[in-house]
Amino acid sequence: MNQLVGIGTFELKEEVSMNDLMLLPTQDLVKYENEPVVCEAAAPRRFSVPLSDSDLQERILKAIPKKTRNNNKWALGVWVAWTLERNLYQETITESGNAIPSDPNLLSNELLNYWMAHFIQECRRVDTSPYPPNSLVQLASGIQRYLRTDCNRNDVSLFEKDSSTFAFFRKCLDSRMKELTNNGIGTNVKKGRPYINNRRGGHVG
Incomplete structure:
Protein backbone atom coordinates (compact mmCIF):
# COMPACT_ATOMS: atom_id res chain seq x y z
CA MET A 1 0.00 0.00 0.00
CA ASN A 2 1.13 3.49 -0.82
CA GLN A 3 0.95 5.89 2.10
CA LEU A 4 2.91 8.48 4.00
CA VAL A 5 4.52 6.87 7.00
CA GLY A 6 6.24 8.81 9.77
CA ILE A 7 9.18 6.98 11.31
CA GLY A 8 10.98 9.10 13.84
CA THR A 9 11.92 12.30 12.05
CA PHE A 10 11.81 10.77 8.60
CA GLU A 11 8.92 10.53 6.19
CA LEU A 12 9.01 7.74 3.64
CA LYS A 13 6.60 7.46 0.76
CA GLU A 14 6.71 3.85 -0.28
CA GLU A 15 4.80 0.67 -0.23
CA VAL A 16 4.90 -0.72 3.27
CA SER A 17 3.90 -4.24 4.03
CA MET A 18 2.57 -5.57 7.29
CA ASN A 19 5.78 -7.44 7.84
CA ASP A 20 7.71 -4.16 7.54
CA LEU A 21 5.51 -2.60 10.19
CA MET A 22 6.09 -5.54 12.53
CA LEU A 23 9.84 -5.01 12.25
CA LEU A 24 9.71 -1.35 13.27
CA PRO A 25 10.69 -0.42 16.87
CA THR A 26 7.64 0.10 19.05
CA GLN A 27 8.53 3.71 19.95
CA ASP A 28 8.48 4.66 16.26
CA LEU A 29 4.80 3.74 16.06
CA VAL A 30 3.74 6.02 18.94
CA LYS A 31 1.52 8.88 17.82
CA TYR A 32 2.87 12.24 18.97
CA GLU A 33 0.39 14.98 19.67
CA ASN A 34 1.06 18.65 20.13
CA GLU A 35 0.08 19.02 23.78
CA PRO A 36 0.81 22.17 25.77
CA VAL A 37 3.83 21.81 28.04
CA VAL A 38 2.96 22.66 31.64
CA CYS A 39 5.76 24.62 33.23
CA GLU A 40 6.63 23.28 36.67
CA ALA A 41 6.67 26.81 38.11
CA ALA A 42 3.09 27.36 36.97
CA ALA A 43 1.78 24.29 38.76
CA PRO A 44 -0.15 24.78 42.02
CA ARG A 45 2.28 25.28 44.93
CA ARG A 46 2.14 22.94 47.87
CA PHE A 47 4.55 24.87 50.07
CA SER A 48 4.97 28.53 50.98
CA VAL A 49 7.20 30.85 49.02
CA PRO A 50 10.81 31.00 50.31
CA LEU A 51 11.23 33.11 53.44
CA SER A 52 14.26 35.24 54.18
CA ASP A 53 16.02 35.32 57.54
CA SER A 54 14.42 38.70 58.25
CA ASP A 55 10.99 37.22 57.51
CA ASN A 183 15.51 46.20 104.67
CA GLY A 184 11.89 45.15 104.25
CA ILE A 185 11.70 46.24 100.60
CA GLY A 186 9.47 44.09 98.47
CA THR A 187 8.32 41.92 101.35
CA ASN A 188 4.57 41.76 101.77
CA VAL A 189 4.11 40.52 105.31
CA LYS A 190 0.48 39.88 106.12
CA LYS A 191 -0.28 41.09 109.61
CA GLY A 192 -2.77 39.02 111.58
CA ARG A 193 -5.55 40.42 113.68
CA PRO A 194 -4.38 41.61 117.11
CA TYR A 195 -4.66 39.25 120.06
CA ILE A 196 -7.14 40.78 122.51
CA ASN A 197 -8.27 39.29 125.79
CA ASN A 198 -11.97 39.57 126.51
CA ARG A 199 -13.73 39.59 129.81
CA ARG A 200 -14.41 35.85 129.69
CA GLY A 201 -10.75 35.00 129.47
CA GLY A 202 -10.97 34.20 125.80
CA HIS A 203 -9.41 36.08 122.93
CA VAL A 204 -10.25 37.52 119.58
CA GLY A 205 -7.90 36.07 116.91
Whole structure:
Protein backbone atom coordinates (compact mmCIF):
# COMPACT_ATOMS: atom_id res chain seq x y z
CA MET A 1 0.00 0.00 0.00
CA ASN A 2 1.13 3.49 -0.82
CA GLN A 3 0.95 5.89 2.10
CA LEU A 4 2.91 8.48 4.00
CA VAL A 5 4.52 6.87 7.00
CA GLY A 6 6.24 8.81 9.77
CA ILE A 7 9.18 6.98 11.31
CA GLY A 8 10.98 9.10 13.84
CA THR A 9 11.92 12.30 12.05
CA PHE A 10 11.81 10.77 8.60
CA GLU A 11 8.92 10.53 6.19
CA LEU A 12 9.01 7.74 3.64
CA LYS A 13 6.60 7.46 0.76
CA GLU A 14 6.71 3.85 -0.28
CA GLU A 15 4.80 0.67 -0.23
CA VAL A 16 4.90 -0.72 3.27
CA SER A 17 3.90 -4.24 4.03
CA MET A 18 2.57 -5.57 7.29
CA ASN A 19 5.78 -7.44 7.84
CA ASP A 20 7.71 -4.16 7.54
CA LEU A 21 5.51 -2.60 10.19
CA MET A 22 6.09 -5.54 12.53
CA LEU A 23 9.84 -5.01 12.25
CA LEU A 24 9.71 -1.35 13.27
CA PRO A 25 10.69 -0.42 16.87
CA THR A 26 7.64 0.10 19.05
CA GLN A 27 8.53 3.71 19.95
CA ASP A 28 8.48 4.66 16.26
CA LEU A 29 4.80 3.74 16.06
CA VAL A 30 3.74 6.02 18.94
CA LYS A 31 1.52 8.88 17.82
CA TYR A 32 2.87 12.24 18.97
CA GLU A 33 0.39 14.98 19.67
CA ASN A 34 1.06 18.65 20.13
CA GLU A 35 0.08 19.02 23.78
CA PRO A 36 0.81 22.17 25.77
CA VAL A 37 3.83 21.81 28.04
CA VAL A 38 2.96 22.66 31.64
CA CYS A 39 5.76 24.62 33.23
CA GLU A 40 6.63 23.28 36.67
CA ALA A 41 6.67 26.81 38.11
CA ALA A 42 3.09 27.36 36.97
CA ALA A 43 1.78 24.29 38.76
CA PRO A 44 -0.15 24.78 42.02
CA ARG A 45 2.28 25.28 44.93
CA ARG A 46 2.14 22.94 47.87
CA PHE A 47 4.55 24.87 50.07
CA SER A 48 4.97 28.53 50.98
CA VAL A 49 7.20 30.85 49.02
CA PRO A 50 10.81 31.00 50.31
CA LEU A 51 11.23 33.11 53.44
CA SER A 52 14.26 35.24 54.18
CA ASP A 53 16.02 35.32 57.54
CA SER A 54 14.42 38.70 58.25
CA ASP A 55 10.99 37.22 57.51
CA LEU A 56 11.58 34.40 59.97
CA GLN A 57 12.85 36.82 62.63
CA GLU A 58 9.80 39.04 62.16
CA ARG A 59 7.46 36.08 62.65
CA ILE A 60 9.30 35.05 65.80
CA LEU A 61 8.92 38.55 67.24
CA LYS A 62 5.22 38.69 66.36
CA ALA A 63 4.66 35.46 68.29
CA ILE A 64 5.89 37.06 71.54
CA PRO A 65 2.97 38.07 73.80
CA LYS A 66 2.37 41.81 74.08
CA LYS A 67 2.92 41.77 77.84
CA THR A 68 6.31 40.15 77.37
CA ARG A 69 7.31 42.65 74.67
CA ASN A 70 6.35 45.52 76.97
CA ASN A 71 8.43 44.01 79.77
CA ASN A 72 11.43 43.71 77.45
CA LYS A 73 10.97 47.33 76.35
CA TRP A 74 10.77 48.49 79.94
CA ALA A 75 13.93 46.58 80.90
CA LEU A 76 15.87 48.01 77.96
CA GLY A 77 14.61 51.49 78.82
CA VAL A 78 15.98 51.21 82.34
CA TRP A 79 19.28 49.90 80.95
CA VAL A 80 19.59 52.82 78.52
CA ALA A 81 18.81 55.38 81.23
CA TRP A 82 21.40 53.77 83.51
CA THR A 83 24.13 53.75 80.85
CA LEU A 84 23.56 57.43 80.03
CA GLU A 85 24.04 58.41 83.66
CA ARG A 86 26.77 55.86 84.41
CA ASN A 87 28.88 57.08 81.48
CA LEU A 88 29.02 60.53 83.09
CA TYR A 89 31.23 59.08 85.83
CA GLN A 90 34.96 58.96 85.25
CA GLU A 91 35.04 55.60 86.97
CA THR A 92 33.17 54.05 84.04
CA ILE A 93 35.93 54.81 81.56
CA THR A 94 38.61 53.94 84.09
CA GLU A 95 37.11 50.52 84.83
CA SER A 96 36.66 49.30 81.26
CA GLY A 97 38.36 51.83 79.01
CA ASN A 98 35.13 52.50 77.12
CA ALA A 99 31.68 53.89 77.70
CA ILE A 100 28.89 51.38 78.32
CA PRO A 101 26.85 50.91 75.10
CA SER A 102 23.16 51.67 75.27
CA ASP A 103 22.57 48.41 73.40
CA PRO A 104 23.64 45.45 75.57
CA ASN A 105 24.01 43.36 72.43
CA LEU A 106 27.23 45.25 71.70
CA LEU A 107 28.82 43.72 74.80
CA SER A 108 30.66 40.43 74.81
CA ASN A 109 29.51 37.86 77.36
CA GLU A 110 32.46 38.78 79.57
CA LEU A 111 31.59 42.48 79.58
CA LEU A 112 27.88 41.73 79.80
CA ASN A 113 28.53 39.74 82.96
CA TYR A 114 30.56 42.63 84.39
CA TRP A 115 28.19 45.47 83.56
CA MET A 116 24.98 43.57 84.32
CA ALA A 117 26.36 43.02 87.82
CA HIS A 118 26.84 46.78 88.25
CA PHE A 119 23.48 47.53 86.65
CA ILE A 120 21.53 45.24 88.96
CA GLN A 121 23.19 46.81 92.01
CA GLU A 122 22.91 50.44 90.91
CA CYS A 123 19.58 50.71 89.07
CA ARG A 124 16.83 52.72 90.76
CA ARG A 125 13.30 53.88 90.00
CA VAL A 126 12.68 57.32 88.49
CA ASP A 127 11.99 58.66 92.00
CA THR A 128 15.37 57.18 93.09
CA SER A 129 13.71 54.55 95.31
CA PRO A 130 15.09 51.02 94.99
CA TYR A 131 13.45 48.35 92.88
CA PRO A 132 12.10 45.41 94.91
CA PRO A 133 13.78 42.02 94.44
CA ASN A 134 11.17 40.70 92.00
CA SER A 135 11.58 43.75 89.78
CA LEU A 136 15.32 43.18 89.60
CA VAL A 137 14.71 39.66 88.32
CA GLN A 138 12.23 41.00 85.77
CA LEU A 139 14.75 43.59 84.58
CA ALA A 140 17.44 40.99 84.04
CA SER A 141 14.96 38.60 82.43
CA GLY A 142 13.80 41.29 80.01
CA ILE A 143 17.34 42.05 78.89
CA GLN A 144 18.07 38.34 78.52
CA ARG A 145 14.96 37.81 76.38
CA TYR A 146 15.95 40.75 74.19
CA LEU A 147 19.40 39.27 73.61
CA ARG A 148 18.06 35.79 72.92
CA THR A 149 15.03 36.63 70.81
CA ASP A 150 15.95 39.84 69.02
CA CYS A 151 19.70 39.27 68.77
CA ASN A 152 19.83 35.44 68.48
CA ARG A 153 22.26 35.16 71.40
CA ASN A 154 21.01 31.90 72.83
CA ASP A 155 24.25 31.48 74.78
CA VAL A 156 23.20 34.24 77.20
CA SER A 157 21.99 32.41 80.32
CA LEU A 158 22.09 34.86 83.19
CA PHE A 159 20.34 32.55 85.66
CA GLU A 160 21.91 29.18 84.80
CA LYS A 161 23.55 28.05 88.03
CA ASP A 162 25.93 25.57 86.40
CA SER A 163 27.33 28.21 84.03
CA SER A 164 30.36 30.16 85.16
CA THR A 165 29.99 32.80 82.41
CA PHE A 166 27.57 34.94 84.41
CA ALA A 167 28.48 33.80 87.92
CA PHE A 168 29.58 37.30 88.98
CA PHE A 169 26.23 38.74 87.90
CA ARG A 170 24.29 36.09 89.84
CA LYS A 171 26.30 36.76 93.00
CA CYS A 172 25.61 40.50 92.75
CA LEU A 173 21.92 39.90 92.09
CA ASP A 174 21.67 37.55 95.05
CA SER A 175 23.43 39.95 97.41
CA ARG A 176 21.26 42.87 96.29
CA MET A 177 18.04 40.89 96.71
CA LYS A 178 19.07 39.82 100.22
CA GLU A 179 19.97 43.39 101.11
CA LEU A 180 16.56 44.65 99.95
CA THR A 181 14.73 41.85 101.73
CA ASN A 182 16.58 42.57 104.98
CA ASN A 183 15.51 46.20 104.67
CA GLY A 184 11.89 45.15 104.25
CA ILE A 185 11.70 46.24 100.60
CA GLY A 186 9.47 44.09 98.47
CA THR A 187 8.32 41.92 101.35
CA ASN A 188 4.57 41.76 101.77
CA VAL A 189 4.11 40.52 105.31
CA LYS A 190 0.48 39.88 106.12
CA LYS A 191 -0.28 41.09 109.61
CA GLY A 192 -2.77 39.02 111.58
CA ARG A 193 -5.55 40.42 113.68
CA PRO A 194 -4.38 41.61 117.11
CA TYR A 195 -4.66 39.25 120.06
CA ILE A 196 -7.14 40.78 122.51
CA ASN A 197 -8.27 39.29 125.79
CA ASN A 198 -11.97 39.57 126.51
CA ARG A 199 -13.73 39.59 129.81
CA ARG A 200 -14.41 35.85 129.69
CA GLY A 201 -10.75 35.00 129.47
CA GLY A 202 -10.97 34.20 125.80
CA HIS A 203 -9.41 36.08 122.93
CA VAL A 204 -10.25 37.52 119.58
CA GLY A 205 -7.90 36.07 116.91
